[in-house]
Amino acid sequence: MSIHTPKIDKKVTLPAIGKMKGVEPITMVTAYDALFAQIFDGEVEMILVGDSLNMSFLGKEDTLSATMDQMIYHTQAVCNGATLPVIVMDMPFGTYTSPEVAVKNATRVYQETNAQAVKIEGGKERAHIIEALTQNSIAVLGHIGLMPQFIRSEGGYKIRGKDQADIDKLIEDAKAIEAAGAFAIVVEGVKAEAAKVITEAVSVPTIGIGAGNATDGQVLVWSDMFGFFEAFKPKFVKQYFDGAKQVREGLEAYRNEVKAREFPSDEYTY
Ligand SMILES: Nc1nc(=O)c2c([nH]1)NC[C@@H]1CN(c3ccc(C(=O)N[C@@H](CCC(=O)O)C(=O)O)cc3)CN21
């Protein structure tokens, strides 16, 4: 039905993502269902089925209680809606505690969904997990910097890369997960200067969120960028659409018409 012409007209592959570094910024958004995935199909190179869905779909306070079953269900929905972007599923908290556990859980992602990769939070300390996954032919998107699955143990969401020691640690993390085989790395909540040097230190693309504009790509949570998520608004969120406001206006019009017996008019009546 759409008269819209998509920007991307063929399947995006993981090697194609790698080749975009230094050539063209990579665009990524989250999606949790088929309807929005269908709208995003052909518009962005990558879609993340983020465990942020625990907050912006399920309404919980943090991401920690997301489960494999829940993530797989949403990833199936997203894969039903979008076929062109690389689709990445976030591995939930506690599902990659050892190489064996990680391989067992991530194998389900390839067997039960059409996702091309999984995302794992963690730097050097998780490199052996990423290595086990990639050696078992499961593609991994790394994730360093502010890592939401660490919120309780860290005592909050903390911006990283504020001093040279932390920048050095982040570079070490990025290099370790690149060496372990990650095809790209999400760099979240990091000072722009730090994200720039991290990006320069690795040969795989960095995908930034709250990490300035020197990374090789950007990712945003769809419900943040379109104004549906109202629980909080981090500084890095740019709102491109006023979703909640538009929906409320639509609902008010509907309510008024129903109350006035104006809807359904003849046009909508058998
Ligand atoms: N809807 C949504 N959007 C997200 O970007 C997101 C999620 N959910 N859930 C998982 C994580 C959590 N994220 C967050 C949450 C809060 C801040 C935050 O409060 N940031 C403060 C700065 C904190 C500091 O200075 O140390 C801010 O004011 O931006 C940042 C990232 C990003 N992720």
Ligand SMILES: CC(C)C(=O)C(=O)O
């Ligand atoms: C914020 C992004 C990068 C994420 O991990 C998520 O959506 O869960």
